[in-house]
Amino acid sequence: MKVTGLDNNYGNKVEPSIDEQQRMRIQKIYSGKYNIIFDDIRKYYSLKKNSFDFIYSISCLEHIQQLDKALSEMYRLLNPGGLMMHHLNPIWSENGGHALGTLDSPWLHVVLKEKEFERYLKEFHPFESDIAIPWTKKSLNRGITINSLQRSLVKNNFTLLHWSETIGNKENIKFLNQDTLLKIQKNYNDVSLADLLANNITFIARKPLS
Numbered sequence: 001m002k003v004t005g006l007d008n009n010y011g012n013k014v015e016p017s018i019d020e021q022q023r024m025r026i027q028k029i030y031s032g033k034y035n036i037i038f039d040d041i042r043k044y045y046s047l048k049k050n051s052f053d054f055i056y057s058i059s060c061l062e063h064i065q066q067l068d069k070a071l072s073e074m075y076r077l078l079n080p081g082g083l084m085m086h087h088l089n090p091i092w093s094e095n096g097g098h099a100l101g102t103l104d105s106p107w108l109h110v111v112l113k114e115k116e117f118e119r120y121l122k123e124f125h126p127f128e129s130d131i132a133i134p135w136t137k138k139s140l141n142r143g144i145t146i147n148s149l150q151r152s153l154v155k156n157n158f159t160l161l162h163w164s165e166t167i168g169n170k171e172n173i174k175f176l177n178q179d180t181l182l183k184i185q186k187n188y189n190d191v192s193l194a195d196l197l198a199n200n201i202t203f204i205a206r207k208p209l210s
Contacts, residue, residue: 003034004052006041010063010139042069052077055084062088063139067149071156078207083161085204091140092191093199094168098140101132106172107196111183145190146201158205168199 005026023036037044042064055074064070074084089098094106101121103109109117117136121129146165153160176196184191 001032003030003032004047005034005036006044007036007038008040009038010135041073042066044073047077049076050079053079053082055082056086058087059089061086061149062090062141062144065141065143067141067144068152068155071152071158075156075158075207080207081209082207083204084158084206085202087200087202088144089200090144090195090198091142092145092188092195094172094196095199100128101136101140106169106175107180107184110188110191110196111180113187142188145188145195146192146198147190149201149203153203153205157208159208160203160205162202162204164202165194165198166200166202167197173197 026034026036037047055078061067061070078084091098092110096102096109101109103112103117103120104124108120112120118129118133121132125132150160150163176193181193184196
């Protein structure tokens with residue numbers, strides 16, 4: 001296989017020494033032909049149209065703002081009939097999708113409004129708040145819901161072949177009482193119960209042959 005890896009380091013500049021370390025690390029585990037590019041999937045146009053058979057990511061899509069642009073570029077890059085497979089850990093799940101910025105009870109990060117969330121971090125997580133607040137703002141996409149993601153796939157002409165959701169800790173479902181659900185719905189009206197329960201989403205989609 002000929003493989004291309006694409007990463008934009010959350011929009012931060014990659015130091016040459018870090019870039020070289022990543023390349024050496026990959027070289028140790030993969031001996032085939034590969035190319036590593038540090039850039040943005042939403043705007044990277046030097047890769048040729050219809051040049052990939054398969055696109056794959058793990059815990060990546062939830063970090064991309066303007067996901068429509070990213071999916072549009074993936075469509076351009078895939079050969080007709082090409083496949084893509086993605087796993088994502090959404091911010092709406094009980095653990096917030098990621099350790100950084102996770103609060104102290106399930107779904108508290110979405111019960112609180114954004115300013116309340118920041119105040120909570122500063123007060124109760126002072127040693128991580130300086131890093132967590134800008135990171136959650138810049139590097140996690142609060143606009144991605146199951147509905148919005150599926151709409152975006154349809155908008156970008158993909159055929160959905162597989163969709164599955166993994167529920168997190170089932171013992172915590174008891175915290176999703178009516179009061180909690182109403183607060184979350186008030187803050188984020190596109191968020192469904194399925195969004196809150198799914199700590200992992202996997203889907204496979206195909207670019208049509210014509």
